[in-house]
Amino acid sequence: MGHKIVIINGSPRNGSATSKVVKFILQVLEELKADYYLIDFENIQLPQFNDRQEPAEVANLHKKVNAAGGFIICTPEYHGSVSGALKNFLDYCSIEDFEGKPAAMVSVASGHGIYALTSLQMIMRNLHAWTLPLSVAVGHVESKFSGDNLTDKKIAGRLQLICKELIRFAEIFGENKFTHY
Ligand SMILES: Cc1cc2nc3c(=O)[nH]c(=O)nc-3n(C[C@H](O)[C@H](O)[C@H](O)COP(=O)(O)O)c2cc1C
Numbered sequence: 001m002g003h004k005i006v007i008i009n010g011s012p013r014n015g016s017a018t019s020k021v022v023k024f025i026l027q028v029l030e031e032l033k034a035d036y037y038l039i040d041f042e043n044i045q046l047p048q049f050n051d052r053q054e055p056a057e058v059a060n061l062h063k064k065v066n067a068a069g070g071f072i073i074c075t076p077e078y079h080g081s082v083s084g085a086l087k088n089f090l091d092y093c094s095i096e097d098f099e100g101k102p103a104a105m106v107s108v109a110s111g112h113g114i115y116a117l118t119s120l121q122m123i124m125r126n127l128h129a130w131t132l133p134l135s136v137a138v139g140h141v142e143s144k145f146s147g148d149n150l151t152d153k154k155i156a157g158r159l160q161l162i163c164k165e166l167i168r169f170a171e172i173f174g175e176n177k178f179t180h181y
Contacts, residue, residue, distance in 0.1 A: 001169040003069025005029065005036040010075035010086030012041045013107070017141040018076045018108040021159070024150045025072060025106070028163045037064050041085040049091040058092050065093055070102045070170030071129065072163065077109035077116035082123065095128045102169035103129035104162040106136045113137035130173065134162055 007025060011018035019042055029036045038063055047055055054062065065071075075082040103124045107116035117137045124131050138144060138159045150159075180181040 003167075003174045004064075004067060005034050005070050005072060006065055006068040007036055007038050007072040007169060008086065008089075009038065009040045009042060010073065010083045012045070012083065012085040013076075014042060016042060016076060016108075017138075017145070018074050020145055020148055020150070021106060021108050021138055021141075022074050023148070024156070025074070025159055025163060028160050032167060034163070034167055037068070039064065039089070041083070041089070042178070046089055046092075048086075049088055056090060058089075061089065062092060062152065065097045068101065069174045070104075070166050071098070071103060071124075072104045072106065072166055073120060073124070074106040074108065074114050075120050077107055077111065077113050081117040081119040082116055085122070086120075090123060090127065093127065095161060098124070098127040098129040100173055101129055102132055102173055104132045104135065104166040106138065106159070107124055108138045108141050108163070110141065112139040113141075114139070130169065132162060132165055132169065134158070134165060136162060154181070 009019050009022040018044050073087050105120045107113035114137055121131050
C-alpha cells in the first residue's frame with residue numbers, strides 16, 4: 001500500500017450530499033488500510049485561477065496532487081457539470097500532475113448525475129489521468145441515505161469496488177512509472 005491516494009470532495013456546500021459520499025469512501029479507505037490525503041472544498045476556498053503566481057495555499061495542495069499515486073474525485077452535479085470549486089482547482093493543475101496515474105470518479109446529484117460524471121471523465125482524460133472504466137453516479141442522492149448513513153447496498157458495493165480497483169491500479173501504474181514523455 002505504498003501509493004498515496006488523494007481524495008477530493010468537490011462540493012463547497014456545508015453538509016453537502018457529496019461530503020456524505022466522501023465520508024463513506026474514507027471509511028472504506030480506512031478498512032483497506034490505504035494511505036490517503038483528503039482535499040475538501042467544503043473547508044478550502046481557493047482564489048480564482050489566473051496565470052500569475054500560484055498562491056501558497058494552492059501550491060501546498062498542488063504538491064499533494066503531484067506526489068499522489070492515484071485519485072478518487074467526487075463532484076456534485078451543478079448545472080449539468082462539475083462544481084466550479086473543483087474545476088477551479090483542476091485549472092491550477094496540469095498533465096504533469098496526473099499523467100500515468102489512475103483516477104476513480106464519483107458524481108453526486110439530485111438528478112441522475114451522468115452529466116457531471118461525463119464532464120469529469122472528459123476533464124481527467126484531458127489531464128492525462130487513467131480514468132477507471134468503473135465510475136459511480138450517486139443519482140437521486142436523497143433516496144440513497146438515511147441521515148448520514150448510506151443505505152443503498154448497490155451504491156455502497158460500487159463505491160467499495162472503485163476504492164479497491166483504484167488502489168490496485170495505483171500499485172500497477174506506480175511500479176511501471178508509466179509516462180508518455
Ligand atoms: C448551483 C447548483 C446547481 C445544481 N444543478 C444540478 C443539476 O444540473 N442537476 C442535478 O441533478 N442537480 C443539480 N443540483 C443539485 C445537486 O446535485 C444536489 O445539491 C446534490 O446534493 C449534490 O450537491 P451537494 O454535494 O453540494 O449537496 C444543483 C445544485 C446547485 C447548488
